[in-house]
Amino acid sequence: MKALKIKESSQPKYKQIVAYIEDQIASKALLVGDKLPSLNQIKEEQGLSRDTVLMAFNELKNRGVIQSVVGKGYYVLSHDIQPTQKLFLLFDELNPFKEVLYNAIIEHLADKIQVEVFFHHFNPTVFHKLIQDSVGLYHHYVIMPGNLENTHLSIQSLPEDKVYVLDQIHQNLTKYAAIYQDFENDIYRGLSSLKDSLENYQRLHLIASQKQPSSLKDGFSKFCEEFGFEYEVHTSLDDQVLELHEAYLVFEDQDLIELIKKSRARGWQLGKEIGMVSYNETPLKEVIENGITTMSTDFYEMGTELVQMIQSGSKKQLKNKFTIYKRNSL
Template sequence: MQFETLKTKSGIPKYKQIVSSVEDAIATGALKKGDKLPSLNAIKNEHSLSRDTVLTAFNELKNRGIIHSIVGKGYYVSTESVHVEQKIFLLFDELNSFKEDLYNSFLQKLGDNIQVDIFFHHFNRDVFSKLISDNIGNYSSYVIMPANLEETEKTIRNLPFDKVYILDQVPNSLAEYPAIYQNFEIDIFNGLFAVLANIINYEKLILLYSEEKQPKGILKGFYTFCNQYNMNCEVVDSIKNRTPEKGEVYVVLDDRNLIRIIKKIKEGQLVLAKDIGVISVNDTMLKEIVEGGITTISTDFKLMGEKLATMILNKEHLKIENPSRLILRKSI
């Protein structure tokens, strides 16, 4: 493509004129997605500009997700939507109903003209690293949910520090980054304490916990609660090979195990909230209805999404603990 002649007396900075030229070329179809732009040096020499002026223009276009760079090759058009003001990289561990609530509230609060691309690492360290490495420099902000993966800081530190936001779990190695997070240890302790009067009517408290996927803070808070209130307790990684018995209360961290335990309760002809109790972590609309309502310990995912969007829009460098509460229903 050829840039329009840059006007020296227009009052518009020359880097802005370059940005407008690229936008106009995309809007008219002269540039399409995948097309290569002239090099920095070619533009610099043709228009007698400093290299920094051209680089500033290209960086603005990159931050908005309109172009991207490939090391050793140059700059390419990423999208034909020139009205995008920001482009956000959002990396979740996995998608489920409550994270969908977070995602939807995040999008709604961001408003128009901001593009969000969502990715999933599924608790795989190699996938996590590749997704981030492949997208360095292509986004204006990076929202990352490291989950309980080890040594994620080694990859995250390749990103511009001022563009990274950590979501949900914040290991000590990432403590310097802005974050919206859950205090899992305190939340599980306080949630169980809020329903202590119900729990003491049972004989045993059982946590269904997967080391691969679940926050370590939940395990620590569970044991702290059981020790402090002298509760008979047990931690198991699945309900698959276990038969629920009368007098047990199950703390369930994922929806699949919740469905399994409800099925097993029915198969064993046990009465929920009388013979056996169930507390689920992370509230959803479905849990309001299933079996007359499942008691939950849950953060406010909609609020988490809104706070995250506000932080990015205002370019705030904050660490915000998202609130959690127990919602008492008929399952205990």
């Protein structure tokens, strides 16, 4: 069996693992019943994260190519490595929320549909190239354009009835099926539901990088002005000084960590001397610092609804569920 060699290329590392195992099965170097190298072995030999290797194994497992045996490892289950359909999935970036979304898609997809994941990292050139390189190669195209402009010029190369837009939907993409977040109204309604707690603070701060949709800032400003809150909007935490009895709404988990560290250094208690709200729910936010208040779309439901639309052939546009989790940080 030839050795696995992970290369720096446009092909995601987990896809290189999938291709390697497929090649070994096709060449009969791996036969049905043979045991695969362990997750940890591939992780250590290739210098990868365990999640990367697990994503590769999960794809093969969901396609019925391999199976896992509790306490023993992964084994070749079938020599049939050819899926009947392929789905092109283009994310803006990899983060814990996209992992939830990806897992929901994989969990609910029919057998024999292969999902290939790509990331454009908010780079319009990369976005365009990935779209162009995918034309005619897939049965379905699921695209998360992020805040990139003029994405319709690239997407129009694809068959309209095969395209599904996720998360952010721009005016020039409204002809496509979509599951989207209504950022402006979601943040306005979310903050409104937290209004009584926010009134304990003298000023509200929004920390949102340039890659976040501008409609978030519109909804934040609308809330503050309508209810008479003093507020500031920041694109980063650089040189940002925490102020006593003020509240912060943050979008990046790294910013959340920095704010927690700064408040600890001052001996301030979240929900008392300083308020904090984080965008996008994760299990960790439920337990750290006695609980971080979050407002979040439901990425698992987004993935579930997407698969239902693909399987039913529905071409509707659906606003995704949005939930507030009130905890001790506010």
